Amino acid sequence: MKKHNFFAGPAILPQSVMKKAAEAAVEYNGLGLSLMEISHRSADVVEIMNNAEQHVRDLFNLSDDYAVLFLTGGASSQFYMAAMNLADSQEKTGYVDTGTWSAKAIKEANKFSEAVELASSKEKNYTYIPKGYDVPQGLNYVHLTSNNTVFGTQTKEWVNCDAPLVSDMSSDIFSREIPVEKFGLIYAGAQKNVGLAGTTLVIVRKDLVGQRQRDIPTMLDYTTHINKNSAFNTPPVFSIYVTMLNLKWIIDHGGVKAMEERNEEKASLLYGEIDSNPLFEGTTDIADRSTMNATFVLKDNNLDEQFLSLCAEAGIMGIKGHRSVGGFRASMYNAMEKDSVETLVSVMQHLKNAHA
């Protein structure tokens, strides 16, 4: 029976990507050696890294004004590296607080700049995306979490301001078109729409880096990695290889525009059922619903166990909600096929019929 992988992250990857990764773990490119045991300076690995970078450039039509880096440490490391690299201690940066990860980003940025909270939806347990807030002049950048994996909300319209946007796109990068020119820095842990946990994608406008007063440790300075094509030290080669394969898969399937259509179709299907099925309800404002992570509850939580059992019987995995929200969360990243969402919808209908 096919398993339907709704995990929030690490998350579903295309079958063809996993198959090629497995092959490379045994032998790569006829070398007689595994990709896991060859030098990061070898021509084969350099080619993988160059291709991974090029795929990112192609997917977002990036100009040479931007550097594309494959770092480590997850998005959590970018929380402080962003401020460390883009602001001086006495300078102001702007943050919109839309959930768990935004709040962590603000905390870390405060160690390296004066992080100003521009807006927050905390008072309603992050069930919506703040809009219409003022952005003061003179901020180094404005930071947004584009998609909130825990709470199931997603930024649909990008704030207009003079400052460049900085965005944690860990859970929705490459899921839709974005106005790249508004952004000074985009970062994403790989384990959702990018590739394999272990690398962190950083897209940064080159003119913004190397301008700070502080003495940054070499490994934390974007300039180091720009100058060395992400190979100043040994990079996480296998994670970057899987990333390269996954980005190629996105390109081969029509790029971000096609992913956007595919993701909207899946999300419409699930949200349609959530709204029409009398047993269920969504947990966020409808206008701010994420196409990547749908959060919902059973109105009668006595039915939770039965629903989870039915899901398990249908091969649905990873549907339990984050502990801070409860209920259920269905993550539907790029690689998820429509039939997985259809299976979930049919289980929801089955539960409705059983309690009609």
Add this chain to the structure above:
Amino acid sequence: MKKHNFFAGPAILPQSVMKKAAEAAVEYNGLGLSLMEISHRSADVVEIMNNAEQHVRDLFNLSDDYAVLFLTGGASSQFYMAAMNLADSQEKTGYVDTGTWSAKAIKEANKFSEAVELASSKEKNYTYIPKGYDVPQGLNYVHLTSNNTVFGTQTKEWVNCDAPLVSDMSSDIFSREIPVEKFGLIYAGAQKNVGLAGTTLVIVRKDLVGQRQRDIPTMLDYTTHINKNSAFNTPPVFSIYVTMLNLKWIIDHGGVKAMEERNEEKASLLYGEIDSNPLFEGTTDIADRSTMNATFVLKDNNLDEQFLSLCAEAGIMGIKGHRSVGGFRASMYNAMEKDSVETLVSVMQHLKNAHA
């Protein structure tokens, strides 16, 4: 034809480890999903991480005084994290400069402490390990690079001092027995004797951390990762899995004592040929020769190309020396079988006979 993998790093792994990694990339533990696409909070991944930690504890007979962490960023990130976590800015730390990586460690440590150079072999292009140097009182720690991958030297005797030792063991950890109680911190990039590039092993005495004045970014504070069992954020699961498998392989093959015997046998074989073959000579002091990375040259470098051709014909890969030393480097990590060294020796003998 079998390939003989002498790459310095990323480097050879046991065949059985790569085979199991490939299987996990397709499906893990009968889940119907790949290990690459399941949550780091799932029971399967938690078990992998616990096992990896336990294997490190077993290999070094570690007491509960030590924490075992799987971080990211490579040994290069530990260059600053060691000083950042273990010393205050006005405090002194001691460093022995034995090569490229030591020099980088000193540079980064100076950003967070007063890093005192205790000894250096730089004046002889790092061809030996300094000995008999004074260690002043009052240092927070004394830092050593246990094995110098680039130059082919290895610390054989550990300096006696009151301060705890801190060691970059990236290229010889688990290759031999060590007096663990002398160490306050041991770190190693995974891509040699530990496992797969993408994780960094950190073994740290718990009483040394959390004592500093400075405000450390959450992700850079060892305390964060100690408290969360290396899963504060998404860890590089696949790299840690390969690491777990490789550590289990070491245990199943007799542990570090057996590795030490195996490595000494291989190194004796190669150094014996280097010393007896009139065409070759070693590049380091004999007493300080590394069992992991043997560096050597052809006395007549007009023969270099012919030697490299013969190596290629015999399936020998990764034998070219580091650009800062030239000549040749044969890396013989734990997973290398004796027959690979025998093959290299036979090529060296063949070259000798051709020029007799």
